[in-house]
Amino acid sequence: MRSFYHYMMRYRGNKGSNDEKKLADWMFKDYDFPKHSTSYDEISRYLEWNIPFSDALRVFDRVWEEYEMNELE
Numbered sequence: 001m002r003s004f005y006h007y008m009m010r011y012r013g014n015k016g017s018n019d020e021k022k023l024a025d026w027m028f029k030d031y032d033f034p035k036h037s038t039s040y041d042e043i044s045r046y047l048e049w050n051i052p053f054s055d056a057l058r059v060f061d062r063v064w065e066e067y068e069m070n071e072l073e
Contacts, residue, residue, distance in 0.1 A: 004043055005035040007067045019059040026052040038072065040064060 011024035027033045030050070034042050047060055 001038060001071055003036050003038055004064070004067055005033060005037070007071055008063065019053075019055055020063060022053060023056055023059050023063070026056075 005027055008020075008024040008027055011018075011020040012028060014021045027035075030052075032046075032050075034046055037043055043064075044057070044060065047056055051057065
């Protein structure tokens with residue numbers, strides 16, 4: 001099972017700009033991001049304290065649902 005960070009890295013190569021790419025790029029550049037975590041609570045708390053942009057938590061929740069369906073089941 002991949003961590004959420006590794007799951008998000010698939011958005012980094014996207015051409016153009018969207019919120020998923022913006023979040024993935026920020027996660028890549030943030031050395032303190034919990035890169036090995038598969039815990040919603042841990043990542044959500046981290047984002048709440050270090051929010052990179054106003055819609056980051058909404059984007060995280062949406063992508064987390066995809067992550068759960070594809071990686072955690």
